[in-house]
């Protein structure tokens with residue numbers, strides 16, 4: 053197995069972070085990995101908001117939870133009301149990925165960028181987790197205010213996000229992969 057395959061195989065979602073931000077070079081490298089992801093027709097019409105401001109992270113977390121409280125889904129409803137729950141697991145960095153909502157396949161473009169960032173973080177020994185709860189913010193009543201605050205361009209939609217930071221707990225257990233059926237047709 054080569055290094056890239058090893059990193060992909062060992063990556064696990066990190067849901068417990070140390071409070072300090074990783075060094076600047078690592079953060080830049082992760083964002084560059086996102087930017088390097090393929091996009092349909094090579095459009096590269098993505099926008100990355102890298103949030104490190106603690107107050108803004110807290111505001112975003114509250115906004116996620118406010119929307120979750122209004123949802124029918126029992127798990128999400130409970131998390132919205134759970135004072136101990138932080139949608140970003142107190143990670144020091146949240147990277148929000150938006151894409152041009154008028155372009156086809158833009159959701160896949162953003163997902164490709166998100167996954168690249170997860171792998172890049174793992175390759176640097178950092179923890180990361182895909183967070184789609186962030187999307188609730190942009191369906192809620194404060195959507196426009198947050199779009200403005202984050203500088204999300206007109207016509208762009210938020211499709212994914214990742215949290216990144218130093219792992220507070222390094223998970224070593226091997227993941228059981230079930231489902232994801234594969235058929236070979238030779």
Ligand SMILES: Cc1cc2nc3c(=O)[nH]c(=O)nc-3n(C[C@H](O)[C@H](O)[C@H](O)COP(=O)(O)O)c2cc1C
Nearest residue numbers: 063064065066067139181182183184185186212227
């Ligand atoms: C599309 C997508 C959305 C996700 N959204 C969330 C989320 O909002 N919150 C969260 O804690 N984990 C989220 N996850 C992470 C999954 O819970 C995690 O990937 C899954 O449990 C498998 O664990 P692993 O990444 O360690 O293999 C998301 C993953 C994907 C692919």
